[in-house]
């Protein structure tokens with residue numbers, strides 16, 4: 001019998017690092033995000049030249065939808081905000097890649113630290129799965 005891995009929700013507990021730490025807040029129109037319903041900016045992907053879309057940010061690099069009490073569009077937040085798990089983000093990437101992403105401004109040390117501090121809230125199956133993904137895709141780790 002195949003066991004179903006438990007998806008444990010991220011215990012953010014008031015943390016809003018994802019929304020204000022300057023990591024890329026990508027929109028995914030191909031996976032259901034209605035781009036025109038969000039304030040956004042478009043860029044050319046430096047690698048491919050193809051268009052990519054990101055949520056707009058304010059002068060402090062925080063998402064324009066972040067309010068004093070958290071997300072002001074919580075019920076309709078885009079896919080990335082609904083699915084991102086900082087714990088898995090931390091576990092699946094080798095240190096070298098985490099450092100590179102931070103250096104490139106594509107991720108944030110604060111988000112990685114938030115993930116690391118919450119690792120024990122993942123189920124054992126989820127942690128094992130993340131580690132096996134790292135081994136499979138990052139052979140040098």
Ligand code: SF4
Pocket residue numbers: 010011012013015016017018019084085086087110111114115
């Ligand atoms: S960094 Fe982690 S804990 Fe903080 S808001 Fe993002 S998902 Fe939640």
Ligand code: SF4
Pocket residue numbers: 018019025055063064065066067070071072073074077078081
């Ligand atoms: S849409 Fe909401 S959850 Fe997503 S980054 Fe902005 S404030 Fe955070």
